[in-house]
Amino acid sequence: MNAPTIGIIGAGQLGRMMALAAYPLGVNCVFLDSSRTSPGGQVGSIVTAELDDTAALIRLADSTDVVTVDIENVPVAGLEAVARRVALYPPPAAIAAAQDRLEEKELFASLGIPTVPFVPVSDRNDLEQAAALGWPLVLKTRRLGYDGRGQWLVHDSDELAQAWEALGQVPAIAEAWIQFEREVSLIGVFGADGACGFYPLTENVHRQGQLFSSVAPFQDAHLQARAEQCLQAVAERFGYRGVLTVEFFHTSDGLLVNEMAPRVHNSGHWTIEGAQTSQFENHMRAVLGWPLGSTAARGHAAMLNLLGRMPPTRQLLAVPGLHLHDYGKSPRPARKLGHCTLVDDDRHRLLERLTQLQEIIDSQQT
Amino acid sequence: MNAPTIGIIGAGQLGRMMALAAYPLGVNCVFLDSSRTSPGGQVGSIVTAELDDTAALIRLADSTDVVTVDIENVPVAGLEAVARRVALYPPPAAIAAAQDRLEEKELFASLGIPTVPFVPVSDRNDLEQAAALGWPLVLKTRRLGYDGRGQWLVHDSDELAQAWEALGQVPAIAEAWIQFEREVSLIGVFGADGACGFYPLTENVHRQGQLFSSVAPFQDAHLQARAEQCLQAVAERFGYRGVLTVEFFHTSDGLLVNEMAPRVHNSGHWTIEGAQTSQFENHMRAVLGWPLGSTAARGHAAMLNLLGRMPPTRQLLAVPGLHLHDYGKSPRPARKLGHCTLVDDDRHRLLERLTQLQEIIDSQQT
Numbered sequence: 015m016n017a018p019t020i021g022i023i024g025a026g027q028l029g030r031m032m033a034l035a036a037y038p039l040g041v042n043c044v045f046l047d048s049s050r051t052s053p054g055g056q057v058g059s060i061v062t063a064e065l066d067d068t069a070a071l072i073r074l075a076d077s078t079d080v081v082t083v084d085i086e087n088v089p090v091a092g093l094e095a096v097a098r099r100v101a102l103y104p105p106p107a108a109i110a111a112a113q114d115r116l117e118e119k120e121l122f123a124s125l126g127i128p129t130v131p132f133v134p135v136s137d138r139n140d141l142e143q144a145a146a147l148g149w150p151l152v153l154k155t156r157r158l159g160y161d162g163r164g165q166w167l168v169h170d171s172d173e174l175a176q177a178w179e180a181l182g183q184v185p186a187i188a189e190a191w192i193q194f195e196r197e198v199s200l201i202g203v204f205g206a207d208g209a210c211g212f213y214p215l216t217e218n219v220h221r222q223g224q225l226f227s228s229v230a231p232f233q234d235a236h237l238q239a240r241a242e243q244c245l246q247a248v249a250e251r252f253g254y255r256g257v258l259t260v261e262f263f264h265t266s267d268g269l270l271v272n273e274m275a276p277r278v279h280n281s282g283h284w285t286i287e288g289a290q291t292s293q294f295e296n297h298m299r300a301v302l303g304w305p306l307g308s309t310a311a312r313g314h315a316a317m318l319n320l321l322g323r324m325p326p327t328r329q330l331l332a333v334p335g336l337h338l339h340d341y342g343k344s345p346r347p348a349r350k351l352g353h354c355t356l357v358d359d360d361r362h363r364l365l366e367r368l369t370q371l372q373e374i375i376d377s378q379q380t
Numbered sequence: 381m382n383a384p385t386i387g388i389i390g391a392g393q394l395g396r397m398m399a400l401a402a403y404p405l406g407v408n409c410v411f412l413d414s415s416r417t418s419p420g421g422q423v424g425s426i427v428t429a430e431l432d433d434t435a436a437l438i439r440l441a442d443s444t445d446v447v448t449v450d451i452e453n454v455p456v457a458g459l460e461a462v463a464r465r466v467a468l469y470p471p472p473a474a475i476a477a478a479q480d481r482l483e484e485k486e487l488f489a490s491l492g493i494p495t496v497p498f499v500p501v502s503d504r505n506d507l508e509q510a511a512a513l514g515w516p517l518v519l520k521t522r523r524l525g526y527d528g529r530g531q532w533l534v535h536d537s538d539e540l541a542q543a544w545e546a547l548g549q550v551p552a553i554a555e556a557w558i559q560f561e562r563e564v565s566l567i568g569v570f571g572a573d574g575a576c577g578f579y580p581l582t583e584n585v586h587r588q589g590q591l592f593s594s595v596a597p598f599q600d601a602h603l604q605a606r607a608e609q610c611l612q613a614v615a616e617r618f619g620y621r622g623v624l625t626v627e628f629f630h631t632s633d634g635l636l637v638n639e640m641a642p643r644v645h646n647s648g649h650w651t652i653e654g655a656q657t658s659q660f661e662n663h664m665r666a667v668l669g670w671p672l673g674s675t676a677a678r679g680h681a682a683m684l685n686l687l688g689r690m691p692p693t694r695q696l697l698a699v700p701g702l703h704l705h706d707y708g709k710s711p712r713p714a715r716k717l718g719h720c721t722l723v724d725d726d727r728h729r730l731l732e733r734l735t736q737l738q739e740i741i742d743s744q745q746t
Contacts, residue, residue, distance in 0.1 A: 017708065034400055037423050040693060040706030040718070057403050057423070290701060305698040312678070312723075327406060332671040335656060340406030342383065352406070357678075 017042060018302060021078035021100075023065060023093075025054025027341035027350065028278050028294075029084030031286070033058045035294035041302070046074045053341040054084070068092045075099040082256060082301050086112045086276050087158055103255035103301040104276045108248075112276045115156045115187045122271045125247045129271045130263065135186040141174055144188035153177045156185045165223060167191070192270060194263035198232055199281040200241040203296040204254045206303035211296065212242045213289060213309045216281045218261070224348065227368065228281045228317040230288060240269055248274065257282070257297040280319070280350070287337050287355050288315025314361045316368040318375065320352040325378035330354060333371060384668055385410060387444035387466075389431060389459075391420025393707035393716065394644050394660075395450030397652070399424045401660035407668070412440045419707040420450070434458045441465040448622060448667050452478045452642055453524055469621035469667040470642045474614075478642045481522045481553045488637045491613045495637045496629065501552040507540055510554035519543045522551045531589060533557070558636060560629035564598055565647040566607040569662040570620045572669035577662065578608045579655060579675045582647045584627070590714065593734065594647045594683040595727075596654060606635055614640065623648070623663040646685070646716070653703050653721050654681025680727045682734040684741065686718040691744035696720060699737060 018041055022029040025047035033043040033054060045052070045060040054060065063070030066089045075081055075096040082102070083093075086109050093106040111117050122129045133144040135153065144151060153174060155164035166177035178186060197220065201213045214231030215238050245260055259279035261272040282293040291299075291307025299306050323345045330338050333354075340352040356371065358364035384407055388395040391413035399409040399420060411418070411426040420426065429436030432455045441447055441462040448468070449459075452475050459472040477483050488495045499510040501519065510517060519540060521530035532543035544552060563586065567579045580597030581604050611626055625645035627638040648659035657665075657673025665672050689711045696704050699720075706718040722737065724730035 030403075034403060037396075037400060037708075038703075038705045039697075040690075040704075040708055042422070056408070299697060304694050307697070308701055324406075328670050331405075331665060331673070335674055337404075338406075339404045342403075342406055 018079040019044060019077070020298065020301065021046065021074040021081040021096075022054065022058075022084055023047075023071065023074070023081065023088050023096075024084035025049075025052035025058075025060055026084050027053045027339075027343070027352075029054035030057055030341060031283075031292075031294045031339070032082070032084065032278065032297060035292055036298045039295070039298060039304075041298060044074065044078055046070060051342075053343060056342045065089070066092060068095050071096050072099060075102075080301050082297070083109060083277060101301075104258065105252050105254065108252040108254055108258075108276045111252075112274055113157055115154055115273070116185070117156075118274060119187065119271075121248070121251070122244075122274075125244075125251065127244045127247060127271055128267075128269070130192050131190040133188045135178060135188050138175075140188075141171070141178060144174060145171055147188055147190040150191045152189045152191060153181065154187050154189065155181055156187055163223070192263050192265060194265045194270075196232075196264045197261065197272070198237070198241070198264050198269075199228075199259055199261045199279065200238075200245055201257060201259050201279060201282040201285070201293055202242065202245040202249065203257050203293070203300050203306055203309065204249045205300040205306045206255070209300075209306050210246070210249065211306050211309040212238075212245065213282060213285060213293065214238065214311050215241060216284065218281050222348070224319070224321065224350075225280045226319055226321075227372070228284055229365070229368070230284050230315055231311045237264065237269060244269070244271065256300045257293050280353075281317075283339065283353050284315035284317040284355050285309075286339070287357050288312055313357055313359045314364045315355055315357045316364055317353055317355050318368065318371055319350055320354065320375065322347050322349060322351070323378070324351050325375055329374070329378070333374065335367070336371070383408060384445040385443070386664065386667065387412065387440040387447040387462075388420065388424075388450055389413075389437065389440070389447065389454050389462075390450035391415075391418035391424075391426055392450050393419045393705075393709070393718075395420035396423055396707060397649075397658075397660045397705070398448075398450065398644065398663060401658055402664045405661070405664060405670075407664060410440065410444055412436060417708075419709060422708045431455070432458060434461050437462050438465060441468075446667050448663070449475065449643060467667075470624065471618050471620065474618040474620055474624075474642045477618075478640055479523055481520055481639070482551070483522075484640060485553065485637075487614070487617070488610075488640075491610075491617065493610045493613060493637055494633075494635070496558050497556040499554045501544060501554050504541075506554075507537070507544060510540060511537055513554055513556040516557045518555045518557060519547065520553050520555065521547055522553055529589070558629050558631060560631045560636075562598075562630045563627065563638070564603070564607070564630050564635075565594075565625055565627045565645065566604075566611055567623060567625045567645060567648040567651070567659055568608065568611040568615065569623050569659070569666050569672055569675065570615045571666040571672045572621070575666075575672050576612070576615065577672050577675040578604075578611065579648060579651060579659065580604065580677050581607060582650065584647050588714070590685070590687065590716075591646045592685055592687075593738070594650055595731070595734070596650050596681055597677045603630065603635060610635070610637065622666045623659050646719075647683075649705065649719050650681035650683040650721050651675075652705070653723050654678055679723050679725045680730045681721055681723045682730055683719055683721050684734065684737055685716055686720065686741065688713050688715060688717070689744070690717050691741055695740070695744070699740065701733070702737070 025045035030053040391411035396419040
């Protein structure tokens with residue numbers, strides 16, 4: 015396979031960063047997404063079509079050597095049509111599981127991996143069962159939720175009923191509200207012939223349901239080993255290929271799975287400057303069946319999302335040691351427009367620099 | 381200037397790597413070159429035209445915010461036409477000086493910077509003057525030479541006359557053959573408002589007139605300071621903006637300038653993984669008038685060119701810690717098709733890894 019071409023379904027920032035990692039490997043990229051000016055479309059060729067356009071997906075499959083996704087919410091029928099014609103990684107079944115919060119939780123339960131306690135909600139009677147989780151609890155739509163959308167924090171039965179009403183009485187899942195010490199995520203990469211690698215655990219901070227910042231490595235050998243076991247179990251279930259991310263709550267009882275993403279992940283953006291091989295390059299290597307690159311950290315790294323409105327580029331680049339990643343998107347409240355990364359050999363100094371950077375960016379956002 | 385667009389004259393590997401550094405800054409790129417499948421054209425939009433097509437250069441200028449070059453051999457008339465319409469960096473006069481080996485040498489002499497002894501050769505009488513440099517000496521065309529092309533090593537008057545004949549009796553320059561300890565290069569970046577930065581000196585090894593490998597940093601505070609003075613003097617002469625490279629011979633008498641390149645340079649490719657900010661990103665920052673990024677090294681780095689024929693990607697990526705840069709070019713003897721970089725905290729271990737890598741690649745090339 016000389017100069018292979020990868021098809022990428024979805025041309026958001028994740029696809030864009032995949033392409034920027036693919037080019038130095040001599041790999042060509044073709045996106046499929048609805049807009050030519052999408053983040054990916056700005057840096058690669060693109061087939062413009064909706065993600066549920068199976069005929070267009072088949073055309074993408076027929077013009078590429080392997081297909082992957084930058085988003086998990088692609089209709090499974092389309093993914094299966096692609097997979098019948100060309101290699102598609104991750105496997106459609108893994109993507110399907112991640113599309114449904116209930117299926118995902120049941121997957122983890124079936125693998126013996128502790129999750130947040132949950133109750134499926136499909137009718138009014140289920141709301142009473144949900145109350146047994148205790149208050150407050152979180153009601154989430156089973157499908158199409160991301161970045162805190164489709165989620166309600168409710169404090170009593172009345173609020174729960176109102177929330178389900180507000181969600182349109184769609185199939186939902188009620189989850190216990192967990193007291194946690196921190197949120198961490200683990201990014202693993204699974205290649206051909208059983209090759210795999212795991213980045214160090216990343217500690218994540220959310221604001222209003224959205225990832226705000228990540229710091230890595232979170233050094234705890236016991237938690238690292240436990241988290242790796244979880245990813246390994248999921249990967250084995252699906253014969254997984256590519257990057258896989260699992261988010262955990264770190265509680266006094268250990269790790270509880272929050273959710274999984276069958277793809278590169280915002281909490282792994284620090285790997286571009288902070289690891290020997292970025293999650294994007296390793297995803298490309300994995301789906302092409304090439305040897306994986308080292309997942310070891312290069313010192314310590316902190317990633318900060320740029321949400322809603324970009325501070326002036328000139329001001330960001332004036333911050334010593336700042337690495338900017340502007341996704342080329344137009345501003346919109348709470349929209350992920352870019353991120354920046356700091357690296358440092360010293361974790362304490364890194365955290366001080368991160369605090370200073372947060373202050374600069376917060377002063378811009380208001 | 382929101383989402384600025386940079387025009388890049390020439391779409392070779394240098395332009396390609398500029399674009400890959402520009403995208404994360406939210407910068408758009410448009411190339412001008414003769415082929416859509418050029419290394420740059422594969423990763424960005426391209427105006428297809430010859431580099432001496434002034435009308436096309438003007439169209440490029442009119443559709444971009446700032447223009448730069450990935451190659452110095454663009455006719456100066458075209459560059460000046462561009463510079464009358466839009467900011468063009470580096471300044472055309474600096475590019476012009478680098479197009480002519482004699483003008484370049486005289487520039488350094490006028491700045492009091494030691495160069496290899498030289499004699500201009502424009503007629504038969506000059507050949508006799510050249511003999512005074514001693515034997516052997518190197519006869520080079522004044523213009524359009526690169527990577528050892530247009531150069532003859534000659535050992536006596538007869539060979540010198542034959543060489544000039546073979547070069548077509550074009551204007552040439554005879555240079556003394558220098559005994560040197562090593563070849564080093566310094567890459568500097570010059571931004572707006574007098575901002576500037578210098579990467580650490582890089583030690584270079586050539587094979588058959590072509591750069592083969594680079595190792596950085598070459599730590600010698602005295603030589604570093606001396607080399608920085610040279611670049612500073614050249615930059616001041618031209619009101620320089622962008623990345624500037626000067627190659628030196630390190631001799632028992634100190635540094636002698638070999639040649640300059642008014643652009644990013646093969647001997648700075650290690651900065652992608654081995655420095656806080658790559659030469660490509662800093663060139664983009666400089667020409668856009670943005671704050672420069674740190675030029676500090678991250679540990680030690682070694683760069684090895686991939687010439688003539690690419691080893692199989694799979695085999696390269698199996699080398700632990702190897703960073704691959706495939707330029708997307710078709711094979712041709714001695715052609716620069718890509719490079720790979722190793723980084724290491726320990727210089728001694730890095731050199732061992734470099735030796736092993738050279739053996740792997742040499743075994744592929746033969």
